[in-house]
Amino acid sequence: MFIKYQTKRQKHTERFSFGRIFWYLISFCKRRRYQSINNKIYTEIKVLNTSKFKHFNRLSFTVLSELTNINRTHVENWVRSEETKQFVGEVMIQKLVDEVKDMFYRWEKETSSDKIPMDDLADELTRLLKSLSRH
Structure with a gap:
């Protein structure tokens, strides 16, 4: 769920x-x-x-920590991950890191915050990946 x-x-x-x-x-x-x-x-x-799930002994699940605002380091670590390299290709990684840096710079300039809410970040990363795939 x-x-x-x-x-x-x-x-x-x-x-x-x-x-x-x-x-x-x-x-x-x-x-x-x-x-x-x-x-x-x-x-x-x-x-x-x-509750340690006492009432749900037939179910197996884990409650993950809340996903909060994301900082640039987290996104750059994701960009450099093996999964992202496989998805976008090794040659695009530095371009993607540079774009992420610019994205956080613009965000901080507009909002005075160095963290981006996950909803906004997801929209920005989707746009960014689509623009990179067209080149």
């Missing part, structure tokens, strides 16, 4: 207008509801994990 929290931020490029107030209000309410649901899921997973 895979659980994904619903917290994706919307990126808005349009200027604010009074016609969008209703949309912002709906969006705010959704985010609050997602936060509430996410907190309940998180609490239940923690309880399940601390």
Whole structure:
């Protein structure tokens, strides 16, 4: 079972207008509801994990640690992994490392954070890998 929290931020490029107030209000309410649901899921997973699975003796499972924001070192380690080398080819690794460096530089400049949320990182890496495969 895979659980994904619903917290994706919307990126808005349009200027604010009074016609969008209703949309912002709906969006705010959704985010609050997602936060509430996410907190309940998180609490239940923690309880399940601390129970040592006593009530689930016929099931075998592992609760993995929460995937949080990712820093550049983690991504560069992934880029240099054997699996990534096999996927993109040895000659593309340095180009990919350089692109990751640029991606984190832009992110830090825009957000003042040296870590990227996994949702945003997944989107960026997908875009990056697609652009590299076209060359």
